[in-house]
Structures are given as structure tokens and as C-alpha cells.
Amino acid sequence: MPGLGARLGRGGATTTQQSLADSDCIVIMGSNMAENHPVGFRFVLTAKTRGATVIHVDPRFSRTSALADLHVPLRAGSDLAVLGGLINYVLNSERWNSDPFFREYVTHYTNAPVIINPDFRGPEDLAGLFSGYVADERRYTTDTWQYADQQARPAAAEDQAQTAEPRPQYLGRLTAPPRLDPTLQDPHCVFQLVKRHYARYTPEMVERVSGIPRDRFVRLAETILANSGRDRTTAFCYAVAWTQHTTGTQIISACALLQLLLGNIGRPGGGILALRGHATIQGSTDIPTLYNLLPGYLPMPMATELERDRTLEEYLRRNRPLTGAWYNTPAYLISLLKAWYGDAATPENDFGYDFLPKISGDASFQAMIPMMKDGIMKGLFCMGMNPAVGGQNAVLAREGLANLDWLVVRDVYEIETAAFWYDAPEVRAGKVRPQDIKTEVFFLPAALAGEKEGSFTNTQRLVQWHDKSIDPPGDARSEAWFLYHLGRRLKELYRGDDTAKGRQIAALTWDYPTEGPLQEPVIEAIVREINGYTVADGRLVPDFSALRDDGSTACGCWIYSGIMPEEGRNRAKSRRGDERAALEWGYSWPRNVRILYNRASADPQGRPWSERKKWIWWDAAAGRWTGYDVPDLPETKPPDYQPPEGAVGLDAHPGDAPFVNMADGRGWLFAASGLRDGPLPTHYEPWETPVGNPLYPEQPRSPAAILLERPDNRYHALGDPRFPYVLTTYRLTEHHTAGGMSRFVPWLAELQPQGFAEISPELARELGIDNGDWVVISTLRGEIEARALVTERMQPLEVDGRRIHQVGIPWHFGYSGIATGGIANDLSALVEDPNSRIHEAKAFTCNLRKGRLRSGAGEERRE
Amino acid sequence: MGIGGLLKTYVGMVPNPMSSKMRQVRSRLRGADVTVSVCPYCAVGCSQLVYTKDGRIIDIEGNYESPINGGTLCPKGAATYGLLHSPHRITTVKYRAPYSDHWEDRPLDWAMERIAQLVKQTRDATYEETDEHGTTVNRTLGIGHLGGATLDNEENYLIKKLFAAGLGIVPIENQARI
């Protein structure tokens, strides 16, 4: 979530689900919370019962809308125009300009007063572009985006290996304290730049772009404004309907900008709740199974033209800021190297730094699909992931699978990815024969929670332990078992190999104790390593403040350090809940903080902004921060602390700096580094769109979106009349992701047994379609058939004088299991947000007609 | 009160006798062991109670103690028992040879050894020790990994550690970008 990371410092939800109950207004946008997070939604209803206003901004009228006070339908893909409109409305509103709370919060806690390099130019000056654009490479250089008077320039935006999460250099490096204008009047200060940037995002413009009538938009804006301030807080909830756009990161970062302006970050009932969709999708980014990250958001070492981390020293020079929490990067990285390479990590060999692989190009999930098809990748492990359904341009994904030498699928059911070679639509249609597919396929049965122990990290960064009840059935085993024993066998196979590849695997520490008849590795031994210990005596460290950069400590993931602070105390197993912060229920990184940046819940002097919204505050008598939560800053740092000259790390932040991971401790309205497509969120149309962009006619689509266009991944031109409808994909309550955990479960399959496409009665009339008819949906990537669900919950919108129809398709379905249907991702394209490398499945274009596919096989590549 | 009124009052109140079997009805949770789990579906993080008897899971339901779900579950969470006990669950190893049109059963140990051999073979053939500038890179793009968001944190740790730090595999990805 670099959208949050670049402005606030951490790529995680800033608040908890429970805190929504304290909200005065909850805006659900880019999320269908009642359907996809029903249990989290109970806190929305609690708030509602206490008098809060609930707003759903979404193209469809969903089960979330049905429980909202206000449903604001917008054209899919226009979210940033709406958020920009809200920013503009807020800045020019009477309330914002008359209540001193807003100015006080913004001046102290954000970079609004910071003076930016006077050479900076924005889309208002440069016809839709920021200064520094390199057209033939579709990227920006960021020199002009920097704070004024700084010597070193962060290289983040040149970074070729884009990241899903914030990296240290994303948070900026300062060589001098920022120059400030506390009056916010300087034309080069952030506040004025923001104001100018959004000046044309008027309610009229919002209506032209999004189809939201002016009066409705004004009601939305007024409701949010009225429910923000000293005594009231508004929360935003979003999910992948914001993420999955070529501008997804900037949509989220626009929300962060708005919430900073409204003074809603770091406070109970405020904040931004990112609603994530898998049991430990947060954990698997914290302890990343991602190509460009090491545990705890340390970047992978790079080997590109622009960034070359040849040595540990080079790596640290590039990735270690002088100020803020990331100053301790050397201790975190070297402790990781000690955890991974043990005795083979010595000061003489840079603690085994060279054993880490270096990355050069894009190896994200989207890039992996053509890598398979093109024969670069020859073997693939799939553990609980179903790319034959979940991959964008899934036709291409299956072609990739068919070109592998070998494929290992570890799952509980025979999902599409395991069955593609005999059951895929192209095989059923006779276009591909199993005897032409070379892939050697292994299906290894997996264990589920209940059959193994371990931890998940939920959507609010809360690590919770699940116990083991019974052994898994038959040959089913945990991934931990599989990985431990595979590693053991590989170490054996490479024994005596003195080449680099032999030394790499030999250096790896891999000596976990095992237990039970199945010889499962002891999971808490892994937790121990993640928490960290002193190398000499193996004693657990209490938290990451104990980590050192001299090789005396080992730690597998520094942000989780503290999860097992002493022998026998696994804090993920804490199970004493309460009605407030529930600090004894699970363990929340970092340091068990529940509401991030909670320094902002108190005023600059350390007093609660109001009795109603108190959370943590300064206890002058005791000389420490106190309250309901763990303070998210050094516990004894007084509110009036001013850093001495030359201070480094957190000592360089004053006592009123809530955003401890940022170089200057401030929330960034203007992201001087960290975002590849501009320091300020800007509305660009989706890559495939039926309409132009009235804000920036010369630059309708993202100038930095990453394009993977090739004959098997073609794009629709802007306004292509062959594909006139906006298509958006989504989930249903009754199913889960690509269906691997729901379409095979009878009790869920019966509830939504078949794929369908939702269309409005208006579009159905135009095309002569009745409810329940078969329809064919097509793009240049593929065609699928589905049953039509004609419903008033879908509606056409008037956009800039044109009627735009929207089509909605759940993406759960596939050809295996009990509940089946055409694969929605056969329609989508590989195209990437430049920051997160995520695809654009929430807004692209399609055609739709009544009828069925000739093959009757569910879906096929469009010829 | 006429007979109609009497009937209206008392019809339906004449107690039918309870069968002896009915008298003995108890919940199947009686005498069961219970452990605490977390719902494996979305990221809300609902706490679950898993009840077992004689080495079998007999019921999974919400945990009242949780400050998040307070005993409740959504339909997917409520179906967790069905996820474990679906008739479609596969508990043996299946193997499809290149160009074959059918699955074969193979022992787990055989599959583990074959996979280890294939990993070594592909890694050896695609390993890059240095790049074109002579920078040490110690990596391979020839093997990929997908998945992690539905696994345990500790398993994610082992994936990144073994595959990236031990084998130099670069394309390791999960659902975070989906």
C-alpha cells in the first residue's frame, strides 16, 4: 500500500476495525464492505446505531449501499476526480477556514508549510504532466519535486523495481531541516501547491468526470466536513476497488491527503481502514512473499543501471535515511542476515550480503505471466494461489502454465491451476490437447488452519495465532513441513558443491527442530527467529530497539520483533479482549500500537483534542505519554522537544511529529519522493475508457502507467467504439477470491452456484436482454459467457453529456469445483500501476451481446 | 368462552409426549476438546473455536471472547468446517507426467525427491552468478513461486528464506498485487 506509505510512512491500515464504532461518519469508497468484510461491518452498524452517518460511494448499489444513509454512484475509474473534488471543496469551505483546529493540525502534523523546490511545475502548468517527465521512458525524474535547500536527492522514482509497499527511501532523506512557512502563504509551500493543483476539481468538474450530480457531491462533501474536527472524526474504508487501477496508488494517497487535511489521521474513529482480502495478506507483505522486498519492508538489493547495491555499504548508503525511524536500517538488515546465514555471516564478508539475490527488472505477478509464456521461467510453485483464474489475462496465464517444465500445486482441492492441462476451456474446446502440453504437474495436498499451528496478520496489522487441533488427513501437510523438508533435501543435494549456488544454499541456517510422527518443524522455533535473539547466547530480544548492526543480534523480521519478548511468551497467542484498544488480544506491529500515528490524537502540546476523542496524551507529572494505546513515538519524548543540531534518527524529530517513519515526522500532503507518477494525486482515466479527460485533455491517461502490450495482451484504444461499456469486477459474500476455498464447499457453492453479469434494465432494454438470458462479454483478450442478472442496482450514468453503461462481473468463477462459470479475468489485461505494479481490473472496457459462445466451453481467446 | 374459544386457547397446547430418544438429545459439543483458531478466509481476522472428538473436527464456530467478531462469523467463516470436510478435498499426491492425459497416484516421498531434483536441475541451468556488469547477483529467474496470503506468517518466512535467500529465486509473489 504505497499510497498510504508515501504520505504517512507505513503501508498498513492506520486504524482498527473496532475504532470504526467511534466514528461520526464512515465513508466506504472503493470497497463493498458489507459483502466482503461482513464481520468488520458490524462496527459500522454500531457507529450507525450511535448516530454516525454511513456513506457508500460506488458504481453499484450493493449490500453495503442498502445499509448506508447515502449512496453516491460514480463511474468506475473516476474516484480520483471525486477525491480531488473533496480536497478542493474542503480547502475552500467556510468550516475549514474558520475552525482553527484544521490549521493547527495541518501546520504541525503535515508538510503543508514546507517550501518545495521553486522549479517544481504541476499538471496545471504542463498540460497534465509534472516537471521531470522523460517521455520515451514513460517515467519521471524527481529533482524538482524535492524540499527546497536539500543536497542529496532520493532516487526512489527512478527505482526500476517498483514495490507494493513503502521502502525506506520512499520516506525521503533530508540533509537539512525543511524550510517552513507557518503562515502557509508562500507560493512554493506545499499548502499553496495543493490548493492550486486541485483548483479546477470543482463540483461541476466532478459531475462531468464521474457522473455524480453536483448537489449529491456537495451533500457528500458537507457531511464529511461536518463530521471532522476537534470533537468529531470521519473514517474512510477502502479495498481493492481503489487499488486495482493504473492510478490505484494515487487514489489511496489522495484519501490520505484528504484525511490529513481534515485532521482525521491518528485519532479514534478516524483514519483509513484498508480492508484486505486474505487471512494474512498483510502478514505476507510484512514478511513478504514478494519479489522486491525483504522482511520488514527492507528493499531487496538492486542491480540496475540507476541503482546498484553492489556492496552492503552501497545498499545502506542508498536505503538509510539520516532522520526518522529508518535510521536504524543497518541494525535491521544485518540482524536479518545473521538470522538467515548464521555463522556464515561475518563482518569480513559483509555479513553474507552477497548471498542475497539482487533484482534488476520486474518480477511481479503480472510480469511472471509473460515470463512463463516466453520460457524464461521454467518451474513454478503455487501454494494456495490460483493463477489460471486469478491471473489477469487468464488466457495468457494458462498458456504460460502450459509452457512450464514443471508445476507444483499445493492446495486442498484440484483447483483450475492444477487441472488446466485437461479441463481448461481451450482444452475442452479442442484448441489445445493434453498430449501437446509438456508441463510435469504435481498436486500435493495441503493442510488447513486447524490442522497446523501458526499466525495470520489481519487487516489491521493484528497478528493472531491459530492452534493445531488435529493432524492433516492422508498425505496432506503444512507448507512449513513441505518447505522444511524440501530445504533439507536440497541442502543434501548440493552438499560439496563449492560454486556460488552451492555456497548460497549451504550458508542458509535450516536447523529447525521437528516434532510428532509427521516430523513437522516446530513453528514457535520460527517465531523465535522472527522475533530475534542475541547470537552469543540465543536469548530473545525484547523488541527491535535491542537490535544491533555489529552481528551480535539476529532477527528475521524487525517490525515483528517483540512478538516473543521472552521464553514461553508468544504474544500472538494473547487472548484477553476488551472493549477499547484490546492490547492483550493478539499482537499488533509495530510494538503493539493499535492506532498508528496516535501522537496526532493529542494537540501539539500533548493534550487530547477533546474529551470525546481522547486516545493518548502527555502526562507531564510522569514524564511520559499515556492513554488507551501504546504511544506511536518514543514514550518519554516531551511534546515541546526540539531536536539539537545534527540529531539523527528519531531524535531528529520534534515532540509534535506523529509520522515517525517520515524523514521530517510529518504527514506528506506533497510526496517529495516515493511515488513514481507525481507528488500530488491527479485524475487520469483508466487505461481503457470510453471517455476523454476534461481535466487534462492532452494527457487523458496516466503518463507513467506500465504497459505490457503484446499480441497476446492487446489494449482497447481510448473510446474504442467496439468496446463501449465500462466493466468492473468484484467479489461476492458467498465466495472467496479465485474460488479455491469456496466453489468446492457445498454450503457456499449452492448460495452462488454460477457466474453472472450484472447489467441495468436500461442496457438490457437496449440490447434486448431478459433477466437470466445468456450473454457474451468480450475484450481483445478473451470472451466469456455468463447469465445476465438484470437489476436496477446497476445504473447508467450521465458523463459529460453521454450516457455510460456499466457491466459488473464477479471474478470468482472458473471451470473446476461445484460452482462454475466463465473466468472474468479472461477479459482483463496486464497493465500496471507504476507504484504498486497492480493491474486494472476495476475499470476497463468491454462489449456485451445476447447469446452464447460457439464452443459452449465457458470462455475462449478472442480470435 | 364457547367451545371455539376453548379450542382456540387450548388446541396446540395439549402436550404431545416426548420420545425417550428426544429426551436424551444433547449438543455434540459435550465432552469435546476445543482449540482456538482464526478464520482462514478474509483479513477481518475472526477468532474461531474448533471442537474435536476422537481425533476428528466436529464443529467450528465463532469465539465470543474475540474483540473483533464476538462469536459471529460470515457465511464463509461459518463454512470452515465444510472447507475441511468437503467431498472434493484431496488427501493424496497426484502426478501428471509430461504430455500425459491423466493423473497418477504417487507416494509423497517420491514426489518430494522428484521436486527437489527438478528444482536443482532448473536452478543449475538458469543460475546467474554475476550480471553483465560483473555485479554479483546470485539469482535465478527460472523458478517462480506464487502464494502466501492464505498461508501462515511463519510459512511465508520459510518461503522467502529458502527460495530467495537459499536458492536465489527472484520471482516470488503472492496475492498482494491481486
Next chain:
Amino acid sequence: MSTTVARDRPGLTGTTGARPGAVGFLTDTTLCIGCKACEVACKQWNQLPMDELGFTGHSYDNTGDLGATTWRHVAFIERISDEEGRRPTSMRAFQSNWLMMSDVCKHCVYAGCMEACPTGAIIRTEFDTVVVQQDVCNGCGYCVPACPFGVIALDLGDGHARIGDGKAHKCTLCYDRLRDGLEPACAKACPTDSIQFGRVEDLMDRAQQRVATLREQGVAGAHIYGDRAVGGTGGIEGLNAFFILTAPPEVYNLPAQPELPQRKTIPASLATVAAGLVFGLAAVLSLRRR
């Protein structure tokens, strides 16, 4: 919600007509998000098989109806546009425009199914719930037309339900769980407390307060379905499982004036009673012999 069931509280119950100590459900549709957790939790606890209806095209309802193997059913009613065909913007508080209601056996105070049952299989339990004793039921099916709500059904194994034992089935209000002081599965699972379990008198108090609050918030149509005092259920004296609705009952496919078929004429009713007594006696004797 309480996990303990009080069975022995003396005194009269509220306006539902339920007996002292009666327990039941309050299903507050205004809090329902249509997630169907109740359907799944019920099937999980009671180990009921899936139905195979397929895609119905009726909004998000692919369950269709209550039946022998479906004891909770969430109905979906789309009333999105106003009279002029405009989509809504500002909506009334809580559930609005897309109505969702989790239907269930009403555990009637005067239960038609029980009155019609000639074998004594259907009993009123110590919790004042109405339960079919599977070891007594002979599958005659008299109960089926006797239910004014179409709740009880025979499991004929005809594809819609796959146990196929030919007997009558319906919600037991988790009789086995109640015996151990556990909350029924559907109410426990419900994430938004749309389904609440408890003593009928407490639930009725809560429902009346809730309706008053909703009306204050402008939900003019809010009312209790199953409350004798407001005549919500016409012919039936009261329901132990009642509902807060915001539209007329017919909108949810509930009868506005449900009647027990056997009450239509007194002789017929008497005959049923007589038959019931005879069969009941036979059942008692047969039970004694077991």
C-alpha cells in the same frame, strides 16, 4: 448475547402469547446485510446437505425457499427505484431499498403443524419451541399444508434435498444446543445481530424499543411481524420467532393474515383434535412399549 437459557421464569410473557420461559428469535431485518451466514451456520450445525437449485436470477437469492434441508432462508427483494424510476441517494436509516430478510420457522404459539400431526411426532418442548421428533415422524405429510408459512417440508430426496428419509423437517431452534445452554447456530453466527436469540418477552421489549427508535429516525414502515398486540399476524396468536419489517409482510412473501387451515371450520378442527388425541395416545403407548 446470552448463552444461557432461562427455562423457569414464572409469570406472563409479553404480547406474543408465548408461554412463560419461552425462547425464540427476533430477526431485525433493518440490520440484515444479506450475508447468509445464518443459512450456512444452520447447515453446518445441523449437518444439512446442499440444495441444487442453480442460478435463479432472483436477485442474490439462490436458496429459494425454506425446506426440509434449508431451515434459514434469506429473501432478497429489490425495491431500488422510486415511483418515477429514480435510483435512491439519501435513504432511510439502516436497511433500505434492497430488502433482505432471514426467514425461519416461526415456532408458533398455536402451531398448525403440531395440531395436524397425527403421530405426536411434533412436540412443544420445554423451551416452548416446536420440534419434529425424527424417531416418531412417519412422513404422513399432514403437517405440510397445515403450516401457513410453508415452513415444514418432507424430505423426499427429489434433488432439492438429498437425505431422502421421507420425514418432515424444519428448524428445531437448535434444540440440542438449547439443552446445553448454547445459543442457536444462526443467531450466534449473525455478524450484525440481525438475528437475536433470547427469552421471547425480552426480545419483544427490545423489538418494541427498536421499532420506536426506527420510527423516530423516519422509518415509518417499521413494525413487528408476529406481535399479537398490533395484529401483525392476524389469525395466529403469536410467534416465538418474530421479525422487524419495514414494508408490508407480503413484500417479503409472508402472509399478512396467516390462518391455520384447520381452524377454518370447527368440525374439521375438532376432527383434527380428535385424530390428534387418538394418534397421540397411540404414540404414547408405542413409546412406552419401546
